[in-house]
Amino acid sequence: MAPYVGREMESAVTVEHLRKTYREVVAVDDVTLGIDQNEIYGIIGPNGSGKTTTVEILQGLRQPDAGAIRVLGLDPQTQGEELRRRIGSQLQESALPDRIKVWEALDLFATAAGSHRRDWREAARQWGIYDRRNAAFANLSGGQRQRLFIALALVTDPVLVFLDEMTTGLDPAARRVAWELIRAVRDQGATILLVTHFMDEVEHLCDRVSVFQQGRILATDSPSGLVRKHRGGRTVRFSTSERDLAWLSRVPDVDSFETEGDHVLVRGTNAVLAHVAAALVARGIAPADLRVDMPTLEDVYMGLVEGHGA
Helix, strand or coil, X not given: CCCCCCCCCCCCEEEEEEEEEECCEEEEEEEEEEECCCCEEEEECCCCCCHHHHHHHHCCCCCCCEEEEEECCECCXXXXXXXXXXXXXXXXXXXXXXXXXXXXXXXXXHHHCHHHCCCHHHHHHHCCCHHHCCCEHHHCCHHHHHHHHHHHHHCCCCCEEEEECCCCCCCHHHHHHHHHHHHHHHHCCCEEEEECCCHHHHHHHCCEEEEEECCEEEEEECHHHHHHHHCCCEEEEEECCCCCCXXXXXXXXXXXXXXXXXXXXXXXXXXXXXXXXXXXXXXXXXXCCCEEECCCHHHHHHHHHHCCCC
C-alpha cells in the first residue's frame, strides 16, 4: 500500500463534535475525525451505527444538529453546490431512472463536471461496463449497477470520493479489480472515504479506519495499529504426549495455557512463539504442528463493538 501524505498538509475533511438526531434516536453522537489529503480512510461499524448519516452530512445531503465541518475547506451546508463540483459520490441507496442507458448516465455526469470531465468511455472500460453501454439501467445486474455507480462517482475526476459499500454485489475477482482501480485513483491525487463491512477491504485499501458504534467512534488507527492496540494476544498451538506442562507458565511472554487431550493452547504476547519453541526444543519436544494464531482486524472489530453493546 502506497504511503499517504502526512498531517503537515491541510486536511481534506475536518469534523468536530458532530451530532445528528432523528426525534428520539441519536444517529451521530459527538463524532470528531480528520481525513488527510491523498488518504484512503475507512469507516466500519454495525448497521445503524451512524456511518452513512455521517457521510451524507459531509456531502451536504443532511443537516447536522451540531458540530463544525469543513470538507475541502468548504462548509457543506452553505457551500454545498461548490463542494459537489469537486467530489464524487457512490451512495448506498443510489438509483437511476429505469430507462436511462449506461452511456447516457455516464455522459450526463461527465458533462455536468465541465472542465473536470473525463471521457465516459474510459470510465466504462475501467469498470467493465463498456460492453453494456447501450443497456438500460433496469436491465443491468446488481453487480453491473454497482460498477456503474462507481464509474459515475469517478467520471468527474473528483479530488474527494465517497464510496459507501463500494463492492457489495461484486464477485471476488471484480472486487480485486475495484481495489486496484481505487488505489490508482488515490495515486493520482484523490482522497477516498470508504464505508464498508468487509474487513479484507479495509486491510487491503485503508491507511486509517474508524470503528463506529451507536453513533460514536470507538477507535481510529491504521488497520495494523488497531490490531496491535486492541488484540495484542497470540495463541500458540501444538500437540504433545507430554502431560507435565506446568513449566509453560514460567516461559517468557506466556499468559496462560490449557490442554485438550494431546493439544496444547498457549496464550501470550510479543515473542511468545519464539520463547515457547525454544523451551520445547530445550526439553526435547519437537511438535510438527507448532503454529501461532494471530489476531485479525475482524477479531478487533468484533471485540470493540460487542464490548460496547452491539
